[in-house]
Amino acid sequence: MQTHSNKTRLVILTVLSLLLEGCSISDWYNGYYAEGAAIIKGQKDRNAFYDAESAQMKELRSKNDAYCRGLASKKENAMPMKGYPNGVFNEPMYELCMNFV
Numbered sequence: 001m002q003t004h005s006n007k008t009r010l011v012i013l014t015v016l017s018l019l020l021e022g023c024s025i026s027d028w029y030n031g032y033y034a035e036g037a038a039i040i041k042g043q044k045d046r047n048a049f050y051d052a053e054s055a056q057m058k059e060l061r062s063k064n065d066a067y068c069r070g071l072a073s074k075k076e077n078a079m080p081m082k083g084y085p086n087g088v089f090n091e092p093m094y095e096l097c098m099n100f101v
Contacts, residue, residue, distance in 0.1 A: 067097070072094035073089055077090045
């Protein structure tokens, strides 16, 4: 009689664990998989946008990038950050420069 009771408990425990894991699969699909799919779609869209540019725009963008990167990486424009005595790259300045140049 004792083994029958243990088998019943094992079946109930197995069914409950499968049901709980089923919920986590839907969470994985809605969270991790959907986020990964959105990132891949964004990368494809970005690549399609930049590949559709003319050769002159690509050349201008590379010149602007070099200019803005040099401006944002100058020592006097470095952003102060704890633990970095010389500061760090000024990302906001770089982004503004790329938008307006």
